[in-house]
Amino acid sequence: MKLNTKLMIMSGLIGIPLVVITVVFILRTQETLERRIRDRHLDLATHLAERAGAFDTENERFITTFLYNFTDENAAVDGNGKDPGEQLLFLRQQAGHFRIMSVMDERSRVLAHVTAPGDIGPDEVAAHVRAVPAKSVIRNNKAFRGLPYPAGGGKFLARTIAFPFGDGKRLLAVEISLEPVQDMFKDVSFGRSGTAFLMDATLRVAAHPDQARALAREDMGRIAFMRDAMASKPSGxxxxxxxxxxxxxxxxxxxxxxxxxxxxxxxxxVRDAYFTSNSMKNLAAIAVLSSALFALLAGVFIARSILKPMNELVQGTERISQGDLNYTVPIESGNEVGRLAGAFNRMTRSLSERDRAIARINLNAKELTSILDRQSLASAALDTLGEIAKANTIGILIADRNEGRMRITRRTQNAVHNDLPPHLDAAAHRAMAGRALVNETGPGGPLLAAPLMFEDEVKGALLADDRLGAAPFSQTELDLFGIIASSVAISVQNIELIEDTVEKTRMEHELHTAELVQKTLFPKEPPEIPGLELEGFVESASETGGDWYGFVHEPENRRVAIVIADVTGHGVPAALVTATTSSFFKTLEIFRSYAHKGARPAAHRAISDGYRTAFDPLSPDFMLRCLNRIIRDSTDGKLVMTLFASVYYYDERRLVYANAGHNMPMVFRESGLPTKKSKAKKLGYLISKGVRLGDEPDVSYKEHEFLLEPGDAILWYTDGLTECENPQGEEFGEARLKALFEECANADARHIKDAILERTGEFFQDRPHKDDITFVTGKCTAVGAVAARKCAGAKPMHDLGIRRALLISADPRFSKQLSWFLTGHGAEVACHESAARALKHAPLDSLDLCIAPIGGGLEQISLITLLKEKNPDASFIFICQSPFDTMIPVLLELELPLCLLHAESENLLAAVQTAASKFSSGPFWGIREYLSRGAQTHSVKIRNTDSRLKDASGLLDFGARIGLSDHMLQTLANIADELLMNAMFDAPTDGKGRYKYADLPRTRQIRLNEMEAPVLEYGSDGRRLAIGVSDPFGGLSRRTILTYLEKCLFNDNGQIDDKPGGAGLGLFQIYKAADALIFNVQPGARTEVICLLKLKLDVKYSKRNIETLCFFERKAYRDSQ
Known part of the structure; x- marks a missing residue:
């Protein structure tokens, strides 16, 4: 098809959319007009229906209101009351179109009636009465609405309605004229020939603009539309x-x-309703045809005017396509076609120049990609740029990632330099940031800076400045710059790939060496522990991993630490952290041989000036706190580790543990684990939470305990065991591991490990692990304390010297745990759940230790009194169920020992164990026994009363460092001051036993010698703060303490004796401020008072309730304690 034909068709096609738009507009306009016509009909029908409905509603409202007020039940024609006619007449006056109103009974007898003024004869009244079915209306108690009928001599239509009223034996019938309704429709006129009329339920006309049709009651039922309309469901x-x-x-x-x-x-x-819209449609059709004809004629003219120059452009395009880049289109007109021809000619010249330059540069670009040395590459690239840049200064910048610096070279008039002017250096870095600079104005004219890009990575930049003639760079030159930049970037990438290959070979060799070294960090074999089998397994996801497990065995202390850890991620950084962790535990093994063997604090005689510390290096809290500081300091918080530390005491089968964000180990017991719920579960977790190592500075970790039984199984593991996937991308998961462990937990530790490896191997198949997998299995066996003593390298179990003990407690779990502790130390224990049961069944003589409740009734007092009488040398621990205030007079009066532990104490079991040890041969002095293992303690000797607070300032500094509030710091200062004042004024005696300073005013300065000075000791484990003051005199007695406290509790006078300082009142204040108050006394040798304060109180309580009040008396001084 020729071009001129196409142009004419195109012109015609341009007109087609206009025609279509016009047609659519006309159709839409016609549709809108027709919709408005329908809406007009709907609005008129709605208006007339509302007016007709309002007429009916108003009439019935008048009638029902009248009936509501017509209450005289005796009103009748012959009645003695009011004349009903008068009331009907009133109703008639309210509505002028009410013609006849009659009161009737069910036999249609007229009791009263009123007619409107006019010619209403008896016949009309009689017809009105006959029209009402009185009997049906009254019996059904339902209104009657009659059909319209001619009235007034056939001049209009009327209808009768009737309503029952009163006692249900009468009705009111009213004939209503429909003239107002006829008037409504008479005046209706719309459109060219529109009408509106009203029909009743029989489809007969009731009102019509042509009144004759209404009086004739024309039947509209012959029209299907009318029947359907009447049968339709009424709506609004x-x-x-x-x-x-x-x-x-x-x-x-x-x-x-x-x-x-x-x-x-x-x-x-319809022809009249849509007359206007149809007329508009006809006019629009004429306009559309005219527009189409005009568009066709215009297309012919346009095609002829542009045909000739277009033919010339086509000829020029054919010449260029044949390779003739020197052809020029001979068009010089000033219109759009002439400008197009000029652009066409410029394009051919540019293509010619570009073709020649590309042919020259391609050869150089191939040579650049084969260069594998950065310096040679820079020199060759500058040579190539010099051919195309036409600039006095050209430069190149190549990033050298291996040496961490940039190699920069530039050339100015064949001189090579190893630097760039400041403006070119800035332009190079801007280009490397992803912003190419094209023809930007520089000191020497247009400047060009192009980045060296390989895929999305920047390798350097090309630069050109000081353009000859100050002419801007052409597009061809820019394209050639791009070719050179791509070639140089490819060459740099090749150089880096070669370097990477060399580096990878070196690192693979080093990683292999690191893998061999890391394998030495794991235990070759688990230690042999009496009563506990252990097995471990580790598999790294890469040559070096971030998982670790290990053991620290202390046979001399009859315990072993089981530790498992996981560093975030894996590879070399994680392996370095695991190496640090392994070194820490290796150091602990060496350290335990030198520092505080047995983890006991130093003896009193070792206390000297300044500070000392005592800690247990194998305490889970201590290990985690030390590792947290090491990892945070060494990694700057960039790497963190989760770690679960547990220590197993095999004489007691007690597992002490703490967690630093690690997976909680699983534990299995065939008989069911202890729980508060009615149904015990066989499988559970060692629940403990804590902050990951390296996340936060200066954190402490809460220790928990769990008592193992023979047959129990434990699984320590890292998250790699549950999160590694099979070839389908499905994780092994916690649920599978729980089911697997429960299935094989009755086997020994080695078979449990083998079962886990077999089942997980089947699941993972050959898919590489995405994380390290590490786990340790443990099995508690039936080997007891007797067999344990035969273990090589283990010393005999510590004997507390308690042979027979009586334990009374209603808590079976508490009784079981405490019995294990006592029997594990060689005692025979009799357990009873109540004092009444113990009175009947327990052996009450030859007892060394009695642990009994107090404060719960007379039976408990009777039992304690009887036990004290039969066992005068026995030790007593009272578990009090009521406040201590009420028990102090009882202890004083009955001469009972002072060792009260509250039943609701948070660590009741530990408190009872500590007290039992102190009654026998356990550690006696110092605050260390009341803090968790690993807690540091400090001590200082105080000699001068005036400088006592200054000398003890380290206590307040320590309190501030652990985050005590101002109120707690003030309480701490008050307690320390009271204890020191009592130790410095009331304790010292001379050679004859007389008090040296008790009668002096407390404002008096005294200086104590080295042998008289008290020692202040303090420390914290993160949960409690302990403060103790000891003096070398031992003059405090149980009766003195109880007497002072009783006087303060039950005496309203502020001064309880005649001493200048009010002795006793300070002790009472300490009693009220502390959570625990312990007195350790060796008569004539030493007195120590220890106060414990909880660091975190329940927000529901604003007052402290003391939980421990004990007095311990050591009969003989033992240097070893």
């Missing part, structure tokens, strides 16, 4: 439809029901 909306009337004429109709049962119909012939 009018409806419209097209239909044909009785003569077959097409009509547009609308209708709406009224509440009174009428149907309003509005109709208009």
């Amino acid at each position: 909306l009018a409806k419209t439809a097209n239909f044909r009337d009785g003569s077959g004429q097409a009509m547009l109709g609308a209708y709406r029901h009224t509440p009174g049962g009428w149907l309003v119909v509005v109709q208009e012939p």
Whole structure:
């Protein structure tokens, strides 16, 4: 098809959318007009229906209101009351279209009636009465609404309605004239020939603009539309439809029901209703045809005017496509075609120049990609740039990632330098940031800086400045710059790949060496522990991993530490952290041989000036706190580790553990684990939470305990065991591990390990692990303490010297745990759940230790009194169920020992164990026994009363460092001051036992010698703060303490004795401020008072309740303690 034909067709096609748009607009306009016509019919039908409905509603409202007020039940024609006619007349006056009003009974007898003024004869009244079915209306108690009928001599229509009222034996019938309704429709006129009329339920006309049709009661039932409209469900909306009337004429109709049962119909012939829209459509069709004809003629003219120059452009394109880049199109007009021809000619010249330059540069670019030395590459690239840049200064910048610096070279008039001017250096870095600079104005004219890009990585930049003639760089030159930049970037990438290959070979060799070294960090074999089998396994996801497990065995202390850890990620950084962790535990093994063997604090005689510390290096809290500081300091918080530390005491089968964000180990017991729920579960977790190592500075970790039984199994593991996936991408998961462990937990530790490896191997198949897998299995066996003593390298179990003990407690778990502790130390224990049961069944003589409740009734007091009488040398520990205030007078009066532990104490078991040890041969002095293992303690000797607070300032500094509030710091200062004042004024005696300073005023300065000075000791484990003051005199007694406390509790006077300082009142204040108060006394040798304060109180309590109040008396001084 020729071009001129195409242009004419195109012109015609341009007109087609206009025609289509015009047609669519006309159709939409016609549709809008027709919709508005229908809406007009609907609005008129709605309006007439509402007016007709309002007429009916108003009439019935008048009648029902009248009946509501018509209350005289005796009103009748012959009655003695008011004349009903007068009341009907009043109703008649309210509504002028009420013609006849009659009160009737069910036999249709008229009791009273009133007629409107006019010619209403007896016949009309009689017809009115006959029209009402009185009996049906009264019996059904339902209103009657009659059909319209001619009235007033056939001049208008009327209808009768009737309502029952009163006692259900009468009704009121009213004949209503429909003239107001006829007037409504008489005045309706719309459109060219539209009409509106009203029909009743029989489809007969009740009102019509042509009144004769209404009086004739024309039947509209012959029209299907009318029947369907009447049969439709009444609603509050009018409806419209097209239909044909009785003569077959097409009509547009609308209708709406009224509440009174009428149907309003509005109709208009379709030809008249849509006359306006049809006329507009015809006019628009004429306009559309005219527009199409004009567009066709215009297309012919346009095609002829542009045909000739277009032919010339086509000829020029054919010449260029054949390779003739020197051809020039001979068009010089000033219109758009002339400008197009000029651009065409410039394009051919540019293509010619570019073709020649590309052919020259391609050879150089191939040579650049083969260079594998950065310096040689820079020199060759500058040579190539010099051919195309036409600039006095060219430069190149290549990043050297291996040496961490940039190699920069530039050339100015064949001189090579190893630097760049500042403006070119800045331009190079801007280009490397991803912003190419093209023809930017520089000191020497247009400047060009292009980045060396390989894929998305920047390798350097090319630069050109001081352009000859100051002409801007052309597009061809820019394209050639791009070719050179791509070639240089590819060459740099090749150089880096070669370097990477060399480096990878070196690192693979080093990683292999690191893998061999890391394998030495894991235990070759687990230690042999009496009563506990251990097995471990580790598999790294890469040559070096971030998982670790290990053991620290202390046979001399009859315990072993089981540790498992996981560093975030894996590889070399994680392996370095695991190496640090392994070194820490190796150091602990060496350290335990030199520092505090047995983890006991130093003896009193070792206390000297300054500070000392005592800690247990194998305490889970201590190990975690030390490792947290080491990892945080060495990694700057960039790497963190989760670690679960547990220590197993095999004489007691007690597992002490703490967690630093690690997976909680699983534990299995065939008989069911202890739980508060009614149904015990076989499988559970060693629940403990804590902050990951390296996350936060200066954190402490809460220790927990769990008592193992023979047959129990434990699984320590890292998250790699559950998170590694099979070839389908499905993780092994916690649920599978729980089911597997429960299935094999009854086997020994080695078989449990083998079962886990077999099942997980089947699941993972050959898919490489995404994380390290490490786990340790443990099995508690039936080997007891007797067999344990035969273990090589283990010393005998510590004997507390308690042979027979009586334990009374209603808590079976507490009784079981405490019995294990006592029997494990060689005692025979009798357990009873109540004092009454113990009185009947327990052996009450030859006892060394009695642990009994107090404060719960007379039976408990009776039992304690009887035990004290039969066992005068026995030790007593009272578990008090009521406040200590009420028990102090009882202890004083009955001469009972002072060792009260509250039943609701947070660490009741540990408190009882500590007290039992102190009654026998356990550690006696110092605050260390009341803090968790690993807690540091400090001590200082105080000699001068005036400088006592200054000398003890380290205590307040320590309190501030552990985060005590101002109120707690003040309480701490008060306690320390009271203890020191009592130790410095009331304790010292001379050679004859007389108090040296007790009678002096407390404001008096005294200086104590080295042998008299008290020692202040303090420390914290993160949960409690302990403070102790000891003096070398031992003059405090149990009765003195109880007497002072009783006087303060039950005496309203502030001064309880005649001493200048109010002795006793300070002790009472300490009693009220502390959570625990312990007195250790060796008569004539030493007195020590220890106060314990909880660091975190329950927010529900604003007052401290003391939980421990004990007095321990050591009969003989033992240097070893």
